[in-house]
Amino acid sequence: MLAHIEKVESGYRATYERHLNHPVEEVWSYLTDNEKLPKWFSELRVDELRKGGVIKFDMGDGTFDELSILELKINSVFEFSWWADTVRFELSQESGGSSLRLIENIHTITDHTPKDLAGWHVCLDVIEALLDGRAIERKEEWKIWYERYGNEIEKVTLQ
Template sequence: MVIAHIKQTGETCIARFERHLNHSVEEAWSWLTENEKLAQWFPELQVGDLREGGFMQFDMGNGTFEKLEITEFGKFSVLEFAWWEDSVRFELHPLADGCDLILVEKINNITDHTPKDLAGWHVCLDVIGALLDGRAIDRTEEWKKWYERYVQAIKRIK
């Protein structure tokens, strides 16, 4: 599998991940929006209020939660929310044999943490696909494998 397509557009960096899933948009959507399923691929992230203007919440691990505003919402098609100073957008596109899942992260400031986030999103999407297929993935090993590739990719655009 290839890494995300990453490009610099003015002051913003755009990372676009694409996955084909052999499952319906409704099935895929449930993994993005139902807390019981969301916890299986991103335990720190939860749906708070699922609507445009609502929020996702991130468990900071110290007893506090950050609210991340949902900036665009279209049932079974778009879920976009703030990712602190950046944004994360999930899109689902129906196809005859399943759907395409697109994740676009808009990154306003590239930091040393950026490759970690990108490798994390890469693995999250792989885990969603595996869970839909009834398989398991070792997240830690997969993350290590992809992290160095994202470090190199970010170096190329800086």
Template sequence: MLAIVSQNGEGYMARFERVFTAHSVQQVWAYLTDNELLPTWFPELRVGELREGGCMRFLMPDGGDALEMAILDMKPESILEYAWGEDVVRFELYPEDVGCRLVLLEKLSKLTVHTPKDLAGWHVCLDVIGALLDGRTIENRKAEWERWYGQYQEMLAGGLG
């Protein structure tokens, strides 16, 4: 299911939601915050200091200096929000009767030609987390990204949905 993108007073909000029925909040939280697990779904992302006021690090693919992104909100096993360039990424975890619900909110200052690429990227990242939790892999992440990228391009070209 595609993210829901809506306009708000300050820009736009993209909302992704996944339910991991066989996995606890603690297991999902580990994928978001453990530097051993982070690279399995987002190779460039690491935790610097896991606390409000701490930082996430984006490792440059060319080996250059890592970008530090401030952690704006953090509640263990519940909320992780950090700066993402001019935007903000927020993960929220909710325990369910069976498993865990993950909500990813990306607060977008504006829509650009790059927005469908980012949305497709987050979409695939969440699918990869789900696969890894289930003990599976997504063999061709690039092909998955291309499929979702096309759908996000269409969605944004046709108006927000």
């Protein structure tokens, strides 16, 4: 399911919703544990898991950008800066598993925005597959979602 993308006062907001057949603690470990994090987002490493802490993004050229952890509630909320934007994961227990919501607050739509949106979509698919003991072909999935998010961004920006 596509993220819901909307125009808001501060720019745009993309909200992804997933029900996972796994407990909150297990899902949380994929978001914050440096042993599991690279399995779905190889460039990210949590340096200091605390509000005001740091996530490092490997730029692939030997340098790292530091992203600030803006809010942290263990097994519930993990929000960090994403350069000019923010990314927020919200987890809650549900019958038979958990609810995972990812919210990206986007300051300005750029040519890169559909790439990021497709990337987050596939990241969530990969987390779910890992939890389920499955594998997915990331590049092929990304291509499909990139086109769809490009179309969605066009719709939202034309409103």
